[in-house]
Amino acid sequence: MPYYIVVIGAIATLAIYSILYRENPVFRFFEHVFIGVAAGYGFYLTIDTVLKPNWWTPMVEEGKWWWVLALMVGSLFYLIYSRRLVWMSRLLMVSLMALSAGAQFKGLATFYVPQMVASFKPIFVAKAPFVAPTNLLIFVTLVTVMSYFFFSFEHRHPAIRGSAKMGRWMLMVSFGAIFGSTVMGRMSLFIDRAAFLLFDFLRLSPK
Amino acid sequence: MTGQGAAERSRHIVFALVWAGVVITLVWSVPTRMPPSPPAQMLYDAIEKCPPDKLIVLSTSWDVGTRGENGPQTAAIVRHLFKSNRKFAIFGWIAPPGPVLAEQIAQRLAKQYHKRYGVDWVNWGYKTGLAPMIQALPKDVPAIIREDLFHTPVGRIPVMKGVRDYRDIAMVIELTGTGSLDTWIQFWQGVYGTQIGYACTGVMVPEAFPRLDAGQIKGVLKGLVGAAEYETLLGVPGDGQQRMTSQSVVHVLVIALILLGNFMALRARRKTKT
């Protein structure tokens, strides 16, 4: 990468980091530049990766004239600005939403059932001493956490109250692990940016 | 208002500590060897078991945003593939810059291992179509890929000879900073039983384990540490091990901050009581 791009990148980097001090005009300027560049990139990307290869090419170059319907259907989006015709745009929205609903029906079987089956673990095994307690812990976590998410009755009975409470504890263990593992990720990103500033921009080398 | 000012001041101190910790340890650092964890070992073994005549697909769903984690991971896996003479294809379907950034890494390492583009690896580039494309890909690979990153038709690339459908692909490794794994599980592993390897950012890790446990994926590299572990398995230090000191320091810093925050809160509460 040529050095002038590194310099521009470093200025952009430092401008964003200035938010750590407080909101300021430099950050605000780069925020607007960022939104502008991103919107332009999104526009370019949609044309380059969606509309050109999946619409224009099949329609104009391969002669599949029916693809013009996609344009007509897509133009229904713009009817939200018309009070009288807005119902047509709703037709499109509801269809998109319903397609996603249908995918959800499929997802239950393709995605969650295998995980359910994977939860069928023997909780008593004679030989390996640590596997069975682990399986038991998984089982208890699953059952208690799921019990916490029952909404249709008051958690009064001691069994359900205890289970739900334990479920919350178990959940916190999960959340703690997620938090811990994310710390690693976010820190690596900053380390990468710092490496960019130190080694690419300032041209230092590790001692 | 003074409360607000104090909060701002302590925040600035925290930020300064993070800056200082990373900058100092980056400039003065020594590579740290990381013992490999079972999921990293599993990925290594799964690659070792792949038949050498089949292609391994590296799906690079990352860009400069998560380069800090996915970059060293990609480098470690590419190094393994070069070392063990496996043929592979770099591919992107989520992040357009992914294959370009991965190609830079492959080109750099290829010199070390005397590998040639087109013979030992290919770059399919970024292909559009998202999940439906991934669903169609296993049925006819050349029809979907058509040309490589440099616009060479796949028919003219030696390494692509004989690659037709999912049966010619030994494994797919998804390198990602986002939720792109399930598409492969749904349309490849779930349907054809293709092996899926996974290298993800730290935040994606907890979601990976239910999949690993269910046998849906064959191994996991966990963020930058995963890369460092893999470098240990390969016996060659890289960016992963180089940055481990900084990583150690900031982790300890976060733990110290949590403890300190609690200690100060406790003291403040005592004060208000008396």
Place this chain on the structure above:
Amino acid sequence: MRSATVKTEHANLGQAILFLAVSGVILAGIFLSRRGRQLFIRRIPGLSAIDESIGRATEMGRPILFTFGLAWIDIVSMQALAILSHIARLAARFGNRLIVPLADVPLYTLAEEVCREAYAAEGKPEAFNPDDIIFLSDQQFAYAAGVIGLMHREKVATAFYFGYFYAESLLLAESGQIAGAVQVAGTPATTQIPFFMVATDYTIIGDEYFAGSAYLSREPTLVGSLVGQDVGKGIMLLLIVAGTVLAVLNKIMPGIFTQNYLAKWLGG
């Protein structure tokens, strides 16, 4: 063990029956409730906080911000829209300014609809300002930068996070905290929950998110659906228990229970 043979791309009988059973109890709940059966929902603290938080913005005379994260038109954003509709009505009633920055264009059109309708339903259509429903960017961090800027400049008093969030969750929530906002968050993105828990004041966990609209509106259809969902979860829980028992029996008496029949039936 999982075999490497080609598996079917279509559901097997067990999966189909499970789908029909869970869907069936949900629909049954809806129809029972619509017929007038009184059903109960327990208190969900995070959801109760929504109304209080709007009250705070009213007292301070500063705006409310609602974000969907990076959600696009799907089931997740559908639920968020229902919650937005509730918040927009309260904002209209109490005369709060409501800012909704979005990251998806089709969803942007729906959000504008919802807010316009909400203001109209409260009899204040003229108070609705379409400029406050803003499409920012469909690029993750440009969107985050825009929301961060908005929070600081508009001095947001209350921020709501309902939708699908990725890494931007903590960027937004911590910025909101720095700007001094009271914050309520809910998302089905489980990996982002811990960050919302740390940085916001009230967090809605897991499928409390999908209970949101039922809880806030007490609409019979939604309450019935929620009760049906409980039964559906009960079915899944029972299957897990049964599958575990079979797994144990398979270990203890491999002669009689030669395999885990339930696992096989579900196509695992």
Place this chain on the structure above:
Amino acid sequence: MFGPKHGAELWVYIGATAAAFVAVFAVLHWLPVRFKRWLVVVCAFLGGLFYSLEYYLPAKHRWFPGGENPLSPLVIPMGNAVAVVSGFALALGLINLGLVHGRNIARARPGWYNSVAFFVALISMIVFGLWQSYVPDAARAAGLGLSGRQVHRVYDVLFNGLFQPLGATLFSVLAFYIASAAFRAFRIRTAEAAFMMVSAFIVMLGQVPVGQWLTQGLPTSVGNPLHYLRVENAANWLYSTWSMAGVRAVDFGIAVGALAMALRVWLSLERGSFFEVRESKK
């Protein structure tokens, strides 16, 4: 009749199809509101049916025409069509952004120059993006004095000099926010919070050399149960079993919640005002 067409015939077909589409909607528009409502319900039902029928119907059955699942070949075209249709919404976002920032400039609101920066960034990204992609050498021909290489260079500045570093840096701001949130809000007032903290500590330590150094005296052999106390093993175990089970349990609840929402959308049982069709004020 319905095969691909070329040349002038293609454009006649395209024009006729577009006209037919407009005509159909014009007719629909004059139908009573009751009918339009019904149309919305039908659209929801058919849309929801597509992916689910495709999946829950078997791959082969003698009742199907030709014996094969008739919906399966349509899955991929449908995905493409949805992507294209959604793609056509792209200008809608730009219109909104353009209006907001255009007004800022027109009324010379404070910070109007930021809106100018927005427009400059937006327009140059679109122009140079498409230019470097589609007309690499047209620039010189147009006499603008910019060669394809130079166009590429401008695009490089916009993409590698601005867009990428801005995104990566904003992402990495999280490193600081995680630290400040940890300091400010990670309070152990309840048993719950203590569970969360301990688990977070173990995982954070297990990932880095310094944590592993803490428990280096413990045995490494898998046979010895004490090896689980090594912090990296404890972290792994915590991740792969305990945390996994918790996430999975939450996800099962979400699965059922999402299923219920999907059912309500599919059967138009959802109350939401947004899909209702009202008497339009004419």
